Amino acid sequence: MALMIRNGEIVTVGSRVQADVYVENETITRIGRNLEAPPNAEIIDATGKLVFPGFIDPHVHIYLPFMATFAKDTHETGSIAALIGGTTTYIEMCCPNRNDDALEGYQLWKSKADGKSACDYAFHMSVTKFVKETESQLRQIVADGTASFKIFLAYKNFFGVDDGEMYQTLELAKRLGVIVTAHCENAELVARLQQKLLAEGKIGPEWHEPSRPESVEAEGTGRFATFLENLGTTGYVVHLSCEKALHAALDAKSRGVKIFVESVLPHFLLDKSYAERPGVEGMKHVMSPPLRAKHNQAVLWNGLALGSIDTVGTDHCPFDTEQKLLGKDSFVSIPNGIPGIEDRVNLLYTHGVKRGRLDLDRFVDAASTRAAKLFGLFPRKGTIAVGSDADLVVYDPSFRGVVSAKSQHVNNDYNGFEGMEIEGRPSVVTVRGKVQVRDGKFIGERGRGKMLKREPTHF
Ligand code: URP
Ligand code: ZN
Ligand code: ZN
Numbered sequence: 001m002a003l004m005i006r007n008g009e010i011v012t013v014g015s016r017v018q019a020d021v022y023v024e025n026e027t028i029t030r031i032g033r034n035l036e037a038p039p040n041a042e043i044i045d046a047t048g049k050l051v052f053p054g055f056i057d058p059h060v061h062i063y064l065p066f067m068a069t070f071a072k073d074t075h076e077t078g079s080i081a082a083l084i085g086g087t088t089t090y091i092e093m094c095c096p097n098r099n100d101d102a103l104e105g106y107q108l109w110k111s112k113a114d115g116k117s118a119c120d121y122a123f124h125m126s127v128t129k130f131v132k133e134t135e136s137q138l139r140q141i142v143a144d145g146t147a148s149f150k151i152f153l154a155y156k157n158f159f160g161v162d163d164g165e166m167y168q169t170l171e172l173a174k175r176l177g178v179i180v181t182a183h184c185e186n187a188e189l190v191a192r193l194q195q196k197l198l199a200e201g202k203i204g205p206e207w208h209e210p211s212r213p214e215s216v217e218a219e220g221t222g223r224f225a226t227f228l229e230n231l232g233t234t235g236y237v238v239h240l241s242c243e244k245a246l247h248a249a250l251d252a253k254s255r256g257v258k259i260f261v262e263s264v265l266p267h268f269l270l271d272k273s274y275a276e277r278p279g280v281e282g283m284k285h286v287m288s289p290p291l292r293a294k295h296n297q298a299v300l301w302n303g304l305a306l307g308s309i310d311t312v313g314t315d316h317c318p319f320d321t322e323q324k325l326l327g328k329d330s331f332v333s334i335p336n337g338i339p340g341i342e343d344r345v346n347l348l349y350t351h352g353v354k355r356g357r358l359d360l361d362r363f364v365d366a367a368s369t370r371a372a373k374l375f376g377l378f379p380r381k382g383t384i385a386v387g388s389d390a391d392l393v394v395y396d397p398s399f400r401g402v403v404s405a406k407s408q409h410v411n412n413d414y415n416g417f418e419g420m421e422i423e424g425r426p427s428v429v430t431v432r433g434k435v436q437v438r439d440g441k442f443i444g445e446r447g448r449g450k451m452l453k454r455e456p457t458h459f
Contacts, residue, residue: 002023002041003023005021006044006046013369014361019031021390022035027433049395050397054087056372057341059264060092060341065097072323073339074112085425087344093126095126096108102127103140118436121451122451123451125146126150128159130165144453146454147455154220163223179234181262183238184217193211209291212288220245237261239267241296265313265347268301271291271296272293301352304362305362310366316410342408343403343422346401348367349423396425400422
């Protein structure tokens with residue numbers, strides 16, 4: 001059925017216009033004033049509202065066997081939470097570990113999403129070892145439409161690769177035109193510092209940050225950048241958390257290295273004092289890289305406003321209270337991660353745009369358009385244009401609410417942003433022309449989401 005969104009303020013990167021958007025067969029076919037619609041078209045009045053392109057979360061974990069447990073969401077719960085928060089596409093990290101076969105892992109991750117997600121999705125393929133079959137397997141995975149890789153420089157002996165494996169992955173990625181995303185921390189230093197702190201009897205969550213200090217992340221970021229520089233590969237640093245690591249990335253950029261930067265929601269809004277709270281309250285805020293000293297937040301906001309931080313993701317990774325307590329006797333056993341998929345857009349809009357830290361243009365770019373461009377989804381996703389998929393967010397800037405585990409759709413018993421105010425939320429969210437969300441409620445079609453096939457673009 002046709003859909004008309006009337007009289008909203010359409011916001012895309014570089015443009016703000018009051019107009020109607022008309023959708024037929026999942027695609028935007030007309031944009032203009034006072035458009036005609038057939039009598040059977042569904043009409044949405046967007047007067048007084050902003051109309052954004054569907055938001056894209058470039059870094060989520062849905063299915064994740066990790067740290068002796070599994071992240072809590074399924075694609076059913078995660079996608080509904082995403083949509084309620086305005087995210088219409090997410091890119092999941094496909095994360096088989098070093099002992100798994102990469103291709104079998106890829107099929108497993110795909111099977112978990114197939115027919116289950118209510119929004120569209122894609123994968124970054126993690127390369128967690130480089131053995132004789134890796135090149136042919138990665139070629140098959142890229143040919144299947146997964147045109148981005150992920151490497152972990154942390155998580156020694158599990159997801160982590162050594163420098164030789166990083167070299168081989170980046171070298172292949174360059175030949176294939178694939179962008180490589182990277183978790184940048186020095187695995188050896190983390191392992192040694194963890195052992196040292198535990199030997200000193202420092203076992204609580206407050207020691208997680210000192211076990212992976214800013215210099216450890218800056219070293220990983222700088223090393224990744226140096227490898228990119230020497231191989232000519234395009235790279236993307238995930239969840240960059242601090243000033244020192246940002247300097248390492250920007251220093252490389254100034255040398256001409258093709259490096260892009262993502263920071264994730266928690267690092268803009270929370271600081272390390274959250275992980276220093278006693279007991280399980282601290283454990284709820286353990287993630288890697290860790291929450292940092294507060295002064296880093298202003299650096300990240302400025303970097304985001306200037307565009308030196310390209311995107312804002314979530315690293316959505318929900319572990320519940322019981323799972324967090326796996327680390328009650330040792331911070332190294334606290335499952336790393338925090339949910340965020342439902343709250344990213346509203347919190348970024350509130351604390352970025354409404355608080356004057358971010359203009360609307362950069363907000364749309366960082367939360368949607370730039371990820372679409374970097375990861376081969378543009379202009380199908382990430383903008384509002386004739387021919388683009390009709391993933392639209394009709395956003396109500398007059399809404400007022402509070403983030404809480406009590407009202408969330410993420411499958412978890414806490415929310416790391418509990419009590420934070422939001423000033424705006426999606427009133428209507430569409431996925432390829434179908435209304436999936438109205439006023440905070442999922443009213444759409446489960447399993448509507450499709451895996452997005454992407455071509456390599458980084459030659
Ligand atoms: O703490 C985090 N970030 N957990 C998820 C795994 C990862 O490093 O992305
Ligand atoms: Zn990571
Ligand atoms: Zn992650």
